[in-house]
Amino acid sequence: MSGTIRESFVNFCKRQQAGLLLVGEIQKQEQKDQEALLDAQEKRFERKYNLFYENLDLIMRHKDEIIATPRYANIDAHYLLEGGGCYVGRLATSRQINIAGTLITFNLKLGTLLKIWETGQFRIACRCGDTAVIRRFVGTPLSGGSVASAICPKCKAEIHVKNRSFGKYHFFAAGKLNEDIEMVVKNLIAKWTIAETEQQKKVAEGNWRDPKIASDLAGDGEICNLETLLQELWQKELEEAIKA
């Protein structure tokens, strides 16, 4: 008997196809999936952006409470402020850092955005008597010129703001993201230190075979999102209205 194994033409084609798929195609597939994810994210942030600005009056009425409550202050707000200019590019309100192959995303926080809006640079008086806040700006660091767009929480008017210092928008807001990153990292270090203490206690007790610090690392619990915040603020105002 001959030792040759005959492969059908169909199987041969299948095997060839599978081999050819290896490099180019699997990368293309990953890229396609990533793009689909980005598309879905973009739609999600567009919906949240509209939801936020439709309820800006509610947010502003509870501004101090949001800033003082970490659960609220830490809500992701990176998609609510847009800016950028020639040479410096787009304003970064979100930064991803690769740490040992793990991608960590740092976002501008809601409490920080509300504090940015407390500065004169990011505010303008509206005709209705309320104060509008800047949500978009473009400009150039060379001449320092800029154009910006503000929205009024009360009458929802869009106000165009011209010729304010570009640097006072861009570099100020960029610095605020850095402060948020610093806060998160310091918070993580503090939590790791607590976990270390817990681990040392277990080691001292001697009844743990292989204590690991990571198993004692605890986070802040459930994350609060914009939708939950709005729900809670509506509820609060409703209860106050009933009481009054």
Ligand SMILES: [Zn+2]
């Ligand atoms: Zn107004």
